[in-house]
Amino acid sequence: MPFLKHLFVFYILSFHSLLASEYREKIQPIFDNRCIACHSCLNGPCQLNLQNYDNFARGATHKNVYDGLRIDSVAPTRPGIDAKKVVDWRKLGFYDVNQSRNLEENIFYQILGVKKLEQKDIPFKTVEESIYCIDTAEQLKLTLAQSSDLQMPYALPPLTDVERNTLGTWLANGASGPEKAEAPAVTQSQVKLWENFFNQKSEKEKLVNRYMFEHLYLAHIYFPEAPTAFFRLVRSFTQCDKEIDEIATRRANDNPHTKDFYYCLKYLDSTNVAKTHMPFEFNPKVMERMKKIFFEDKWEIPRTKTQAESYSYQSSENPFVAFHDIPVKARYQFLLDNAHFIISTFIKGPVCNGTNAVNSIQEQFYVMFIAPESDNMVRSKDFADKAQDLLVLPGVWGSDIKLKTSIELTEAIVKHREGYRKLRADETTKNFPKGYAITDLWDGKGHNPNALLTIFRHNDNAAVLKGFHGDLPKTLFFLDYALFERLVYNLVVNFDVYGNVSHQMLTRVYMDLIRMEAEEMFLSFLPPETRIPLRKSWYKGLLTEAKMKYLFPYVDGHRPTQMKYKSAQNAKKEFVEQVLFSYMKPEVTGVLDTLNVRSYSIPDKAPNKAALNASDKVLRDLASNKAVGVNRYPNFFPENSYIVVIHEKAAPEIYTIIKNREHENVSWILAESLRLAPKEDTLTILRGYYSYYPNQFFVVNDKTLVDFKNKALKVKTKEDYKKFTTEFAVSRVSDQFWPTFDLINATMKKEETIEFGYLDLSRYLME
Incomplete structure (x- = not known):
């Protein structure tokens, strides 16, 4: 009997471990590749954030962060910061999107699209215009019976059967999350060294560390020993060798309202998105530089200020x-x-x-x-x-x-x-x-x-x-x-x-x-x-x-x-x-x-003059071209886009096309469209990844790139541009949409490993 008891315990633990590993190996990759393109940061529809499991468990809300007309401020709802447990998120108005193991009653599963969209099916409303937060299965059924526009991914090709079945099986089994992620062991000594540096006790060091924290609290900090493992610098009620209890003030310079607090490096167990990813390297040379900058010259604090004085509104908000x-x-x-x-x-x-x-x-x-x-x-x-x-x-x-x-x-x-x-x-x-x-x-x-x-x-x-x-x-x-x-x-x-x-x-x-x-x-x-x-x-x-x-x-x-x-x-x-x-x-x-x-x-x-390759020379004809007249090709390109140049025997080349919209002035808050100067618009074309919210993808091969350039130069009307995009752009509903998106992300991840973050698709053109 004891043997059978131990065998049963071993089976349960192994099953739990299997479920835990399933999330990281099967579920989060689907979220990364198909969902966080919209559902990330604070601007994800309904604040549903799928960058990690805790955010999925947090759920969604009817509240909109970006309400520029609200008369009163609202409580912050920053993922992973403003509430520590699911029950606390419920008190802040978040509802569960995973309400049932019965997939027929599961909001998250039922909103996943199965129908392949045609061009005529693309809705008129953008992602930001179509946000409709549904909190019950009954409400979702009524909504989808009237319109399938809200099926996810919004106005994009649906998940594959394999992806949908993987999510369905996971949800039906209880949607288990992963075990707590630990920072790589190779970073432990550096983490401890930096935490000691940030928690020195002299008044001078406290003031300097506060200054650095207020400038670095948004950084994704990494160490050369593990350059893709990122940390956040936080203030904690507890010492750093204990479980970090982050102090969730509204602003980084707000009074922590505790006599003793600690600056700690909190491991970031979350997928990075390009729109918020700002890596910052900590290494011994950086620490020595900081010490040199702040402590090489002699200076003193004339008197010791109380914490209440140093964090008072007359002081804290004025650096x-x-x-x-x-x-x-x-x-x-x-x-x-x-x-x-x-x-x-x-x-x-x-x-x-x-x-x-x-x-x-x-x-x-x-x-x-x-x-x-x-x-x-x-x-x-x-x-x-x-x-x-x-x-x-x-x-x-x-x-x-x-x-x-x-x-x-x-x-x-x-x-x-x-x-x-x-x-x-x-x-x-x-x-x-x-x-x-x-x-x-x-x-x-x-x-x-x-x-x-x-x-x-x-x-x-x-x-x-x-x-x-x-x-x-x-x-x-x-x-x-x-x-x-x-x-x-x-x-x-x-x-x-x-x-x-x-x-x-x-x-x-x-x-x-x-x-x-x-x-x-x-x-x-x-x-x-x-x-x-x-x-x-x-x-x-x-x-x-x-x-x-x-x-x-x-x-x-x-x-x-x-x-x-x-x-x-x-x-x-x-x-x-x-x-x-x-x-x-x-x-x-x-x-x-x-x-x-x-x-x-x-x-x-010039020793650092860039040599233009074959693709560069072709695209230069489009770049910074100050053509005469109102109706010329730069006017019709979107804010920013990517062009993927495919080669038969070489890696693809990826460029960012940026439209420089000129203005008569930028001196007013409203009516920007009335102050544009379209005659002065140009395109800047950069090799690399400089658009976090791309509006369009173009795909050409090295043999059709000249044709792409020549036809772009001839665009003078909306109809011309529509014909141009029909030939070269990737529509939202194209079978090539996800392969193109995946290619851009994969190439960026390979070429810019530390800087890499997934792109946001919420601004992709609705056409």
């Missing part, structure tokens, strides 16, 4: 106050060293897409930085002290700003900002009476490619690239410490996607102010006589011109520049050429974009 005691030079150098990551947080951020931030920037622009030794705050503590109270940010008023006070607060923000602009102009004139020289730009110390960045906007999301990519942009962004830090806190740390309409509106207004400051700093490197005309070219329209002239007058227009130009009219072009070919080293500029650049010249002898 210039909260971190006043840390030398500005150290704070700024940390941002510069990691500029690509930091700026990516504005775009990918805590909200999955950057509507409030991205609505206020151009479609493509270059980003550069003032050198630390030339930064006004670094040079003068007195100036930094005078400036800090003028740099008040909307976050100090929280997430529930009353509508009736929002106008008053807007006026206060503008008043403070204008006071700072005047203060900064006077300080810059004092420090640089002859104006800025090219050496006042950060050069990455000759090796750091974070010194030059490019941002490409796609509607309400964007991509950040190291180096200058695409043709000469309309504007350039120049950031100093004050601008850089305000971007972080306005758009990331202080921003609350669950906040009310006034909070979100003031965040957008402040971003508008930051953009203008960054553009004006670039103008200060150009000849004085060109500044106002160039600024006017960025802000066209009678109402906009009046706004810029009377509300935001240019305060820094007469200071000279030490830059030398052959032609004032071509100063922007000459400036970029000087930066790329005279000032910055190849290690900083990276490979130069010969595929897209037309408006300035890349020297033949």
Whole structure:
């Protein structure tokens, strides 16, 4: 009998282990390849997130995170953070999508489509327009009896019989989840080393660690020993060698309301999606660099602040106050060293897409930085002290700003900002009476490619690239410490996607102010006589011109520049050429974009000039082509798409096609469509993966690529483009849709292992 008892226990344990392994081996791969393309992050329909089992068990809700008109803020519902158990999610309004082992009564199973869609079956509504959250089997049956539009995957080819049966068997057997995942053993020593580093007890170290946490809490941290295992830096009630009990504050700079807490590295047991994946490497060199930046120079905290004081709203939401005691030079150098990551947080951020931030920037622009030794705050503590109270940010008023006070607060923000602009102009004139020289730009110390960045906007999301990519942009962004830090806190740390309409509106207004400051700093490197005309070219329209002239007058227009130009009219072009070919080293500029650049010249002898292959040479005819006339091919392409070039005896080549929609101005929150300048639209074509929400896939082979290019050039009407896409684009209902999607994901995973995240299909064209 004891033998039979032990045999029975062994059988039960083995069966449990089989079920646990089944989820990771069979179920999550289906979710990854067919479901998280829409159901991930916060913008998944009904907040159903399928990036891991815990999120599946959490279920769905009728509540929409992205409600830009709500009068009152709502409770956060961040997966894996704001509730720890399923019962807690139910209290927050989430319902179970897996309500029965009887598949006839199971919502999750019944909503899976079985019918192959035809072109005529494609619904008119996009994913975002068709969200309908169904919480009972009866309701689902009634809905599907009236329309099959809601079957999943939405308006895409259905799962295969094998995939559907695998899910059905799993659901019928109780939908068991996996055993808790453990971080790879090879990372344990590094994890412990970094947790010790972040939990030192001196007041200086506590303040520095708080600063780094507030800038790194969105990072997917990895170690070179296991580069595809990712961690999050969190605050925990418990010590890190215990089970981590994450402190779920609304913002990263909110008071943890406990005397003792710990910074811990929490293993991320979840599939990465490209729209939120921001890897950040921790290694011994990075730690030594952090120690050097923050502790090499001697500094002290004048007095020990109480925790209540350090996290008070007057302090916490204003980084210039909260971190006043840390030398500005150290704070700024940390941002510069990691500029690509930091700026990516504005775009990918805590909200999955950057509507409030991205609505206020151009479609493509270059980003550069003032050198630390030339930064006004670094040079003068007195100036930094005078400036800090003028740099008040909307976050100090929280997430529930009353509508009736929002106008008053807007006026206060503008008043403070204008006071700072005047203060900064006077300080810059004092420090640089002859104006800025090219050496006042950060050069990455000759090796750091974070010194030059490019941002490409796609509607309400964007991509950040190291180096200058695409043709000469309309504007350039120049950031100093004050601008850089305000971007972080306005758009990331202080921003609350669950906040009310006034909070979100003031965040957008402040971003508008930051953009203008960054553009004006670039103008200060150009000849004085060109500044106002160039600024006017960025802000066209009678109402906009009046706004810029009377509300935001240019305060820094007469200071000279030490830059030398052959032609004032071509100063922007000459400036970029000087930066790329005279000032910055190849290690900083990276490979130069010969595929897209037309408006300035890349020297033949440039050591990092990209050699164009056969496909590049064909696609260059489409890239950055400033054709004359309204009806020309760039107008008809979607925001962003992928083109897959198939080769018979070589790996496929994958390019991102980005439509640069030009604007008369980006100075208003509403009516963007009325401010577009379609005559100026162009396409940028980049080898690689720079669209997280692709609108279309094109598939050609190396023999038909020339035909693709020639027919694209002839597109002049919607009918022309429809014929073009019929021949080359992959329709949502095509038998080639999932194979193409899988190919792009698989190729990206192979070529960019650390950066890889699954693409989002919620914006794919409904045609």
